[in-house]
Amino acid sequence: MGVHGEKGYQDWKKNPPAHKVPPFIADCAMTSRIQSKLPDVGTTIFTVMSRMAEEYNAINLSQGFPDFEPDEGLIERLEHHLRHGKNQYPPMSGILPLRQAISDKLRDYSRIDVDPETEITITSGATEALFCAIGAVVQPGNRVIVFDPAYDSYEPAVSLAGGETVHIPMTLPDYRIDWDALEQALDPDTRLIIINSPHNPSSSILHREDLDRLAAAIRNHDCYVLSDEVYEHIIFDGHGHASVLTHEELRGRSMAVFSFGKTYHVTGWKVGYCVAPSDLTVEFRKIHQFNVFTTTTPMQWAIADFLISSPGSFLELGAFYQHKRDLFCSLLEQSRFRLLPAGGTYFQLADYSEISDLGDTDFANWITREKGIAAIPLSPFYHAAPDTRIVRFCFAKQDDTLREAAQILNTL
Ligand code: PMP
Numbered sequence: 495m496g497v498h499g500e501k502g503y504q505d506w507k508k509n510p511p512a513h514k515v516p517p518f519i520a521d522c523a524m525t526s527r528i529q530s531k532l533p534d535v536g537t538t539i540f541t542v543m544s545r546m547a548e549e550y551n552a553i554n555l556s557q558g559f560p561d562f563e564p565d566e567g568l569i570e571r572l573e574h575h576l577r578h579g580k581n582q583y584p585p586m587s588g589i590l591p592l593r594q595a596i597s598d599k600l601r602d603y604s605r606i607d608v609d610p611e612t613e614i615t616i617t618s619g620a621t622e623a624l625f626c627a628i629g630a631v632v633q634p635g636n637r638v639i640v641f642d643p644a645y646d647s648y649e650p651a652v653s654l655a656g657g658e659t660v661h662i663p664m665t666l667p668d669y670r671i672d673w674d675a676l677e678q679a680l681d682p683d684t685r686l687i688i689i690n691s692p693h694n695p696s697s698s699i700l701h702r703e704d705l706d707r708l709a710a711a712i713r714n715h716d717c718y719v720l721s722d723e724v725y726e727h728i729i730f731d732g733h734g735h736a737s738v739l740t741h742e743e744l745r746g747r748s749m750a751v752f753s754f755g756k757t758y759h760v761t762g763w764k765v766g767y768c769v770a771p772s773d774l775t776v777e778f779r780k781i782h783q784f785n786v787f788t789t790t791t792p793m794q795w796a797i798a799d800f801l802i803s804s805p806g807s808f809l810e811l812g813a814f815y816q817h818k819r820d821l822f823c824s825l826l827e828q829s830r831f832r833l834l835p836a837g838g839t840y841f842q843l844a845d846y847s848e849i850s851d852l853g854d855t856d857f858a859n860w861i862t863r864e865k866g867i868a869a870i871p872l873s874p875f876y877h878a879a880p881d882t883r884i885v886r887f888c889f890a891k892q893d894d895t896l897r898e899a900a901q902i903l904n905t906l
């Protein structure tokens with residue numbers, strides 16, 4: 495508490511007040527006593543745009559979440575566990591049946607062995623997993639490399655760990671990683687490289703050869719990889735997902751992060767997990783246990799049951815969303831948007847340069863306010879945004895919602 499605040503508080507205590515607001519609180523409003531640890535951070539663009547969509551009653555194609563319900567079977571399992579005693583703290587690292595089910599899934603579908611006891615931690619969404627993973631390995635003064643446009647939670651977590659974020663732009667127009675640029679950027683202070691495939695916001699994907707390039711680049715460097723694979727099952731056109739967990743050389747130095755929110759259409763449940771070698775998992779859990787301690791019990795049980803009983807639901811996810819991507823794109827075929835290739839995720843980038851000269855934030859605000867369609871601008875994902883006219887639409891929506899949105903977008 496600063497001098498003003500402390501003095502104000504003491505005076506206020508000695509002489510109980512006539513004012514409504516104690517002076518130390520009034521002081522707070524006038525002079526900020528807090529030196530922000532994240533001075534450049536505001537409210538996330540997802541919250542800003544969803545709030546705006548609500549305010550203007552716009553169709554919300556901004557923040558990424560489905561406008562349809564999850565599988566009835568999953569809901570039934572949740573109801574069951576809520577009514578059958580699964581309402582108290584679970585183990586800190588997550589319930590073993592869920593960790594076991596994840597390990598079985600990795601063995602059966604990705605042919606890799608992961609120890610559920612020592613290498614898997616259930617988290618409160620992938621966001622928490624990213625935060626703990628970054629905190630686990632980044633020391634003050636370390637450098638962390640991200641590829642722009644980069645998901646918005648990476649840099650604040652690096653800053654809070656005392657690290658410096660190094661931004662390498664992805665190549666345009668295809669949003670690929672320039673591995674030569676990575677090699678040039680690596681130095682002895684580089685502790686972590688963050689990759690994300692399928693990629694939010696661009697929808698590009700990494701291939702096996704990309705992982706080979708990454709492995710070769712960091713072979714003689716003392717650094718780790720954090721791989722954000724939350725859209726692992728939302729991948730199109732017959733491509734397989736290239737996970738760091740399946741890459742022998744990368745596996746031993748990688749933490750991979752996943753989210754059931756995306757896979758089971760339950761973004762609000764906030765259940766994810768991190769797979770990492772046991773020594774990294776030990777450090778990861780030290781942060782997890784004093785951050786949230788653990789993750790909601792009934793959701794973990796419901797997901798464990800569903801993962802075992804309905805493996806088909808994640809196997810069909812790619813085709814499910816490919817249909818939506820194709821529908822959305824065909825509906826916009828006659829529009830003045832130029833749609834960029836989308837290899838995965840439930841996002842579609844659209845170049846609007848034939849429609850408007852506005853910058854992307856202004857354009858997103860304008861179509862939300864004036865046209866009733868909310869979108870996400872790309873510049874918040876950049877350290878230095880390029881001069882492009884591109885916004886992101888989320889197509890995780892009912893077909894009718896996409897039709898209704900396209901009708902409006904076709905008039906622009
Ligand atoms: N990483 C990426 C790339 C994401 O798009 C998201 C959320 N949409 C997350 C992490 C966070 O996932 P969760 O909602 O499970 O915290």
Ligand code: GLN
Binds near residue numbers: 540558
């Ligand atoms: N990841 C989601 C998106 O890209 C949003 C998550 C959030 O709002 N934090 O839209």
